Amino acid sequence: MGKSLTMLQAITEAMDQKLGQDDRVMIMGEDIGVNGGVFRATEGLYEKHGKDRVVDTPLAESGIIGSAIGLALNGMLPIVEIQFLAFIYPGFEQLVSHAARMRYRTRGQFGVPLVIRTPYGAGIRGPELHSESVETFFAHTPGLKVVAPSNPYDAKGLLISAIEDPDPVVFLEPTKLYRAFKEEVPEEMYRIPIGQAKVVQEGSDLTIFAWGAMLREALNAAKKIENEKGWKCEVVDLRTLYPLDRDTIVQSIKKTGRALIVHEAHKTAGLGAEIISIINDEALIYLKAPIKRVTGFDVPVPPFSIEDHYLPTVERVKQGITDTITF
């Protein structure tokens, strides 16, 4: 039996259940204890599981990630909350030079089963540096896995998989979707495998690749364009950003011959480029038109009064579809 949950509630439920089921699981971060997190993702968990399992830390991301690495080395399964994605930077060295490499350096002797959860993306009228989308940094770091759910159901299943994963997972939570809609979420624990994309809508004329908050823009644009022009878009939710699910990507492109990638991140060296390159590798001859990228622009995310124009809009996605199909 399921309940209708927001993504935020689905995430809380995943953590609550894992805390209940496995002694080794703990959560740590800024304001996640007594306060229940600035987005309330950990609401009630401190009271329920106690101060040793749900830990308010000092304001120091390198200390948080670094000590979580130590906890993980010594048998715990820490879930770290970084308050906003840009605030991971002070802990970047710990993530890139240690978490991602410990298994490799010790030839499997010591692993770092760590999850780093963090809200990411724009669209919630946040202050400066509260809206970044720099998944590229992590997808360029061997040893890390990167996940970004687009709905409550996937969020719970992917987070449980991430917590159970023996390797460090960067778990990107689209802030804009936290409370955007509810969805039936099974009460039991279930897993969505890391590394698998999902075809959320079948189509024949063009494939849209998207993830996180951009999936909805993709679906909306696809619906509108179908109404307006009759073109049928296939929409693929990547879900895992590293390593990418190449098979699903290539299979779809072989079917449609045209593709569009929608992401919030800056265009240059964004993940869109990697997807284009995978298609170039595996399915160039199937391509009927250049692959279009509709992305955040190559500028720092601007103040929120104009952030909606920084982000890909349904309008821009539609334009991209049209350009690609009429190429």
Add this chain to the structure above:
Amino acid sequence: MGKSLTMLQAITEAMDQKLGQDDRVMIMGEDIGVNGGVFRATEGLYEKHGKDRVVDTPLAESGIIGSAIGLALNGMLPIVEIQFLAFIYPGFEQLVSHAARMRYRTRGQFGVPLVIRTPYGAGIRGPELHSESVETFFAHTPGLKVVAPSNPYDAKGLLISAIEDPDPVVFLEPTKLYRAFKEEVPEEMYRIPIGQAKVVQEGSDLTIFAWGAMLREALNAAKKIENEKGWKCEVVDLRTLYPLDRDTIVQSIKKTGRALIVHEAHKTAGLGAEIISIINDEALIYLKAPIKRVTGFDVPVPPFSIEDHYLPTVERVKQGITDTITF
């Protein structure tokens, strides 16, 4: 009149001349003063220009980059040496959240004319984390410029441009080339514009895009393959990695119709993907074969006993050329 200089000497000369010419220029970093730098890039400069201009700093990269930002805000032109590229991570936040954004945030009121020089890349039998090549991180950061010379002449001209640039420049020095060969370098100050690639060898069958230490592998492979099979490769040295010189890239591909990218960095989300995407955008219809990436593998750079196999080799480049031309 020029002198025959190594890349290291050309870099020292550029700094020496700018220190001599402009009071605002200063150098700071670990072991760069009395010791002249662990690679000796600043040899003699401390004695010549004094301890206020060539500063041995504490061992703290965030402090170094952060205080250099302050120095730049207040009228100085700091050149920071980060001892090895991976040691920039503790200062990553200062670079990404401040240096890259100060002009933007203040609408041009305050800029950060800062150069960050750092040895990068593998192939010198370095210990762990002394061989990274993560230019993607910086090329995905609007507000930064990224430069990587492949020879002494370019190194001097590009470094002078970087020092004179009003914006922060990440200046990547291929460690492997520091002393690899000498070249005639003019004694006077000259500039190579940031943002311009260079066609170092004309060809008609395929274009190889490379930079830094990989340029030599590209040229060697091109020469061998011409001898062996008669194929003529065009070789383009990108020199500036962000923003890329799209015109030169596209022009070459329109001529040859085939391309290969060689870089040391990990394949996934490496800059090769961006180059492929630019070609996809602008010249897809000219492509006669998928564009090949010959890159560092998606693994942490391994211990030096096998690092040569992590790196693209002439052998692998040749294989890539053959695959692409015989596609």
Add this chain to the structure above:
Amino acid sequence: MEKTGNPIMKAHSSGVEPEMFQVLTPEGEIVETIDPKIDKSLMLKMYESMLLLRTFDRKSINLQRQGRMGTYAPFEGQEASQVGSALALSAGDWMFPTYRDHGAAIIHGQELYRVFLYWMAHFEGSICPEGKRIMPPSVPIATQMVHAVGTAWASKLKGEKNVSIAYFGDGATSEGDFHEALNFAGVYKTPTIFFCQNNGYAISVPFNKQSASKTISQRAAAYDIPGVRVDGNDIFAVWLTVKEAVERALKGEGPTLIEAITFRYGAHTTADNPAIYREQDEISTFWRENRDPITRLKKFLIKEGYWNDEQEEMVLKQFNEQIDAHLQKAEAYPKSNPLEMFNHVYANESWHLKEQQQELEQILKKGVNK
């Protein structure tokens, strides 16, 4: 009974007892010699500045509630710290505020309408008046502290008689940048003032979860620089301390760490609910009634015959008008043009931004971009 074999216990025996420098008690009594002297006009300036800021702060919260501004970070309760420190500076000094220090910025010369613009998410809210050195609020915690080392270092190198002041909170003292900034400032003896407003909380986290250390000022010893703890709600104490720090800095004696003990009455930001993590009503009523920075100075001024209720009424009226005028200016400010986002990424234009700007321009011409 001391065992000689226990070097650690021996070394750790002398605990640090938190002392706090106070000049003006909550009852409005002077308990220390004031040196240098604070004359009547400066006292009135202090008082009026705090009144202005409190009026501004309350107005801002209302504007946010009415949807006329974005998330806002209030500073009510911290006026003595912000005014006292800012008034001790000279016009050309570098100021590095956080999101909560627009009070200090205003006193140092930032214009009210620009502060409104900032919270309304206009690009132009981050610009300071020509010739001033007020940096935009620093959002990533503690990062601005190293900048204030750099600007001060440059002043020193150029022989310019300016200090740099970095504002930060108690939470910021846990970040690595706090440590690196103090250490660099100690090494280069930069004319930097590290001004910590210890309001007891980093969002929901009380200082005793932030660190095992009892005070923040005690950390200065780690870098062999002076550290001092002052009553941050006592504007005389704050001003005197910052004044001394400025003088030391200008004499070449280097940086100072100042911990000003204070309290924010309200929420961390308008997005925060302090009742979740503290006895908000009780604790903020306690501070308001017993420790308020404005009340205590008022008591003193009235006793001295420097101030009365008519004056108060008059300046409040004037402040309200002034603030409203700035608000009007801010609300009448041209709407942000989305195309502006492509400007000032670099000093010189690049092909990729030019094209992306054109792409957006095309879309905007069509009328909708949603």
Add this chain to the structure above:
Amino acid sequence: MEKTGNPIMKAHSSGVEPEMFQVLTPEGEIVETIDPKIDKSLMLKMYESMLLLRTFDRKSINLQRQGRMGTYAPFEGQEASQVGSALALSAGDWMFPTYRDHGAAIIHGQELYRVFLYWMAHFEGSICPEGKRIMPPSVPIATQMVHAVGTAWASKLKGEKNVSIAYFGDGATSEGDFHEALNFAGVYKTPTIFFCQNNGYAISVPFNKQSASKTISQRAAAYDIPGVRVDGNDIFAVWLTVKEAVERALKGEGPTLIEAITFRYGAHTTADNPAIYREQDEISTFWRENRDPITRLKKFLIKEGYWNDEQEEMVLKQFNEQIDAHLQKAEAYPKSNPLEMFNHVYANESWHLKEQQQELEQILKKGVNK
């Protein structure tokens, strides 16, 4: 004559005077009560361990010179710090060494041939014996300090009686991670020992350029944890101090910062030339002749009748054989297989690594890959 208006001067008046805990003088005299007792067999173990390490270190430098090993970081001169600290640990304690602390690692149970393998750039040089908790040398400075907080924290949570020790140098104390580690350890009272070998230099940079603070131990006060400064060339002092720190940690009294004053006789690494940045001959001769950790213990042991030249000759011979045997094992170790680089990136295989491995395999099959 004190001006009351000068809070900073007042607060800063008490300077910290560097004291150093010493038990065994360079002349081999005991100047403090030794408690707990160090019995003869432990003294001999200390001495022999230091001899073994010095022999190993010199051998390694030669191997590097002969091209049989890569760049090597020698520790000669720091033996008392490394042996004294490691011998105070229990077998299950977590150790986080740097590139210069393979001496400590060996004493804690790392095998000699693995240390050779490490410097010969074999993957397997980073593995420790089954059941041990010796982490691979940390290269990015100070980063391992926070790990040692985490492992100790986990021990505490699990009720396991183990400490975690982090080794680091004087230069490391400037990094933000030093600060964050000490602060976290203070907050969670983790059983962590922060063991700093202050050898006076971070590569070429002397400590007085690293910080204005006179000592490193004084920084502990910033986190309200005990800090102590010991003679790092006096193995009794080191052992006693670490022993006390371990006991405190296991009793739940939390972390300790230990500053061991020592000196590296040689270069930073074999790639470094210390003559560029210090009077290498003079200064290293001075330390060798007046402060050597091995000589001083030897003087004491001989005086006590615990040691003589024959014994020394015998163990040296034995050590040389032992080291040679390990060297042989390391040199006979199978050449690294390039395809190994694709293993252990993740616990489970991923398609992209599998394919890249195949790509390399194909190339290697052709015979050349240059």
